[in-house]
Amino acid sequence: MSRSEFHQQHAERATAEARRLLEQRQALGARWLGWVATELYQLKPPEFAAMVRRELVRLNET
Template sequence: MTPGRAEFHQQHQASAQVEACRLFEQKAVLKGAWLGWVASQIYALRPAEYASMVRRALARLQETSEN
């Protein structure tokens, strides 16, 4: 990982976690419509590196909830 990338990750990790939690909380509300909705929400996030961080955090939340 280059220093710039590591720095970006450190600066945005907390907000990516918060965003992932916000998206995950809507799963119970939106039920079957959630998957399409969450995909559109992640797609709209910028920059792409941040969207990837949110996507990974969301995947971890989903794994935890399934176990």
């Protein structure tokens, strides 16, 4: 599977996961960053985790 195909198949799921992570920021406060790092580390495959990280950045900027 090409990178483009992988991205197309998982883009919606990556956005949903990033939103789920961002929703916890206020509740976790200062602990959020460490929690997010742990959550991202557990995501597989690594290419999907990278997609979620990019979505976190994109959603955080809006």
